[in-house]
Amino acid sequence: MAADAFLTWLRREGRIVIVGASLAGLRAAETLRDEGFEGSLTMIGDEPYEPYDRPPLSKSVLLGKASPAHTELPRRRPVDAKWRLGVAATGLDMAAKRVLLADGDEVEYDRLLIATGVRARPWPRQAEAELDGVFVLRTRDDAAGLQRRLMASPRRVFVIGAGFTGSEIASACRARDLPVTVAERADAPLVGALGGVVGAVAAELHRENGVDLRTGVMVTGLEGDSVGRVRAAHLSDGSTVETDVVVVSLGATRNTEWLAGSGLGAGPRGIACDAGCRAFDFRGIVTDDVFVAGDVARSPHPLFGYQFLSLEHWGNAVTQAEVAAHNMISSSTDRRPHMWVPAFWSSQFGVNIKSVGVPSMGEEILITQGSLAERRFTGAYGYQGRVIGAVTFDNSRWLQFYQGLIETAAPFPPAFLTVDRRPEGRQPVPADFPDPSLPTHGPTVTLSGYSPADRRLVFKPAHP
Amino acid sequence: MRLVVDLNKCQGYAQCAFLAPDVFAMHGEEALTYNPRVDEEQRENVARAVAACPVQAILADALDAPGEMAAAPGEEESHGR
Ligand SMILES: Cc1cc2nc3c(=O)[nH]c(=O)nc-3n(C[C@H](O)[C@H](O)[C@H](O)COP(=O)(O)OP(=O)(O)OC[C@H]3O[C@@H](n4cnc5c(N)ncnc54)[C@H](O)[C@@H]3O)c2cc1C
Numbered sequence: 001m002a003a004d005a006f007l008t009w010l011r012r013e014g015r016i017v018i019v020g021a022s023l024a025g026l027r028a029a030e031t032l033r034d035e036g037f038e039g040s041l042t043m044i045g046d047e048p049y050e051p052y053d054r055p056p057l058s059k060s061v062l063l064g065k066a067s068p069a070h071t072e073l074p075r076r077r078p079v080d081a082k083w084r085l086g087v088a089a090t091g092l093d094m095a096a097k098r099v100l101l102a103d104g105d106e107v108e109y110d111r112l113l114i115a116t117g118v119r120a121r122p123w124p125r126q127a128e129a130e131l132d133g134v135f136v137l138r139t140r141d142d143a144a145g146l147q148r149r150l151m152a153s154p155r156r157v158f159v160i161g162a163g164f165t166g167s168e169i170a171s172a173c174r175a176r177d178l179p180v181t182v183a184e185r186a187d188a189p190l191v192g193a194l195g196g197v198v199g200a201v202a203a204e205l206h207r208e209n210g211v212d213l214r215t216g217v218m219v220t221g222l223e224g225d226s227v228g229r230v231r232a233a234h235l236s237d238g239s240t241v242e243t244d245v246v247v248v249s250l251g252a253t254r255n256t257e258w259l260a261g262s263g264l265g266a267g268p269r270g271i272a273c274d275a276g277c278r279a280f281d282f283r284g285i286v287t288d289d290v291f292v293a294g295d296v297a298r299s300p301h302p303l304f305g306y307q308f309l310s311l312e313h314w315g316n317a318v319t320q321a322e323v324a325a326h327n328m329i330s331s332s333t334d335r336r337p338h339m340w341v342p343a344f345w346s347s348q349f350g351v352n353i354k355s356v357g358v359p360s361m362g363e364e365i366l367i368t369q370g371s372l373a374e375r376r377f378t379g380a381y382g383y384q385g386r387v388i389g390a391v392t393f394d395n396s397r398w399l400q401f402y403q404g405l406i407e408t409a410a411p412f413p414p415a416f417l418t419v420d421r422r423p424e425g426r427q428p429v430p431a432d433f434p435d436p437s438l439p440t441h442g443p444t445v446t447l448s449g450y451s452p453a454d455r456r457l458v459f460k461p462a463h464p
Numbered sequence: 465m466r467l468v469v470d471l472n473k474c475q476g477y478a479q480c481a482f483l484a485p486d487v488f489a490m491h492g493e494e495a496l497t498y499n500p501r502v503d504e505e506q507r508e509n510v511a512r513a514v515a516a517c518p519v520q521a522i523l524a525d526a527l528d529a530p531g532e533m534a535a536a537p538g539e540e541e542s543h544g545r
């Protein structure tokens with residue numbers, strides 16, 4: 001079949017399968033229909049629920065302002081799909097163009113979109129992770145369980161890891177007047193994502209709001225009582241914290257295990273794809289019928305030195321899904337690149353935190369507006385003489401402007417003066433990111449380009 | 465009725481909290497919290513908030529969409545094309 005005849009056929013009667021029925025999966029399905037795809041669409045999701053939104057789970061839900069069972073995503077339009085919910089995809093046969101399901105079924109496709117996202121990294125010691133009262137927070141079920149415990153007025157909540165999710169959980173506990181202890185291996189919260197200068201502000205926020213924040217410590221073990229309920233956490237500084245709820249907030253693991261042996265370029269860092277969302281096979285050759293979007297994808301970005309970026313960002317999942325869906329049913333010259341500028345928000349302790357670009361690439365930071373002490377500021381991050389990222393605390397209206405600087409590779413430090421520039425914002429200072437070779441709890445942007453030191457990748461050809 | 469706010473876009477103008485105070489609330493100076501599931505009686509207020517948001521950050525169910533619910537596991541076959 002000639003290429004355009006194939007496309008016409010694909011758009012009219014082709015079979016598209018989407019694995020991962022969450023934010024990216026749903027938005028891709030809607031885009032496919034919007035763009036006139038009339039063939040069959042199958043949505044496969046291992047959770048038994050229709051697509052729901054996760055950011056409220058650590059915010060409105062824990063604050064008691066929304067129910068975990070009621071965060072389903074609104075629909076932009078009907079998608080007329082066949083929904084296979086509550087069943088995981090367990091394998092992929094790229095040669096036969098088939099997805100294998102946990103219930104033994106197989107689903108054939110002409111185009112496949114993988115949007116399986118990430119899952120919470122569990123507490124590494126399984127027996128301790130299984131103690132009653134130990135939680136992670138990624139899914140609606142996690143949130144429902146945790147919310148129930150918080151409502152039962154626990155004596156103390158213990159959060160392991162002070163990344164965005166861990167900090168939001170601590171914030172919600174304080175808003176409910178629950179005693180909370182946060183343990184973080186780094187010297188401050190949020191350092192993996194925003195560096196030590198901003199991390200110090202986050203640490204003040206925690207402490208002023210009554211969080212018992214312990215930094216520079218590791219949790220060495222969780223202890224249960226005689227009936228298997230968690231009762232204490234032990235720390236590397238020799239201290240012990242009595243607690244009845246533990247939330248493990250140690251970042252995420254990419255859901256790629258089901259692709260082992262498929263021949264796709266999938267591994268612990270995600271699934272590599274080109275800027276048009278087409279997946280690479282393990283040989284580094286781009287596929288033409290397998291696409292990737294959302295948290296599970298990693299793709300090269302021209303603004304950031306063509307580094308492969310893995311983004312655990314809501315907005316990325318939406319835009320990448322739209323680009324992937326468009327490209328799945330378009331001819332090569334009509335395809336679009338996914339060139340989204342990373343953007344992320346969080347709210348904790350009543351402060352609105354937003355970032356654009358890739359702050360974690362920054363070597364230096366300049367407080368261009370406001371002041372750290374007032375916790376209302378804009379910080380610009382510099383990398384090799386250009387602006388590479390920005391963060392705002394309660395100053396989000398300026399973010400768009402800084403995004404423009406990042407997009408145009410404006411010089412760093414910025415030559416101009418800004419309104420509200422303070423004495424502390426006259427000189428850039430080191431942004432103070434931890435050594436990137438040491439793992440931290442989810443920085444939310446991971447630079448995962450090839451590193452010559454990385455010898456962990458093991459290729460498993462599908463057809464040896 | 466289901467809704468979601470794109471908080472990347474949201475500039476905290478609080479227009480929505482003014483028009484539909486039972487659904488949207490400010491948490492601190494700038495951060496918005498909202499209830500993603502809204503009672504039908506709030507529909508009009510939400511519609512007003514959607515229209516008034518200066519950056520079009522609020523997405524509510526398209527009026528014709530909610531009919532198509534995802535199938536519960538086991539009954540998916542009946543929802544095929
Ligand atoms: C508590 C919390 C707070 C957050 N807050 C923010 C925030 O403030 N700002 C922000 O920008 N982002 C935030 N995020 C991140 C945001 O929610 C994600 O970026 C987004 O959900 C990614 O969507 P996705 O569709 O790529 O992946 P996911 O939402 O992870 O969905 C993947 C789906 O695929 C399913 N799946 C996995 N494996 C299989 C399989 N083998 N077969 C079938 N199905 C499978 C999963 O169960 C899941 O339902 C937050 C996330 C969480 C958990």
Ligand code: SF4
Nearest residue numbers: 474475477478480517
């Ligand atoms: S009206 Fe729009 S911009 Fe203003 S707070 Fe509401 S969602 Fe945000």
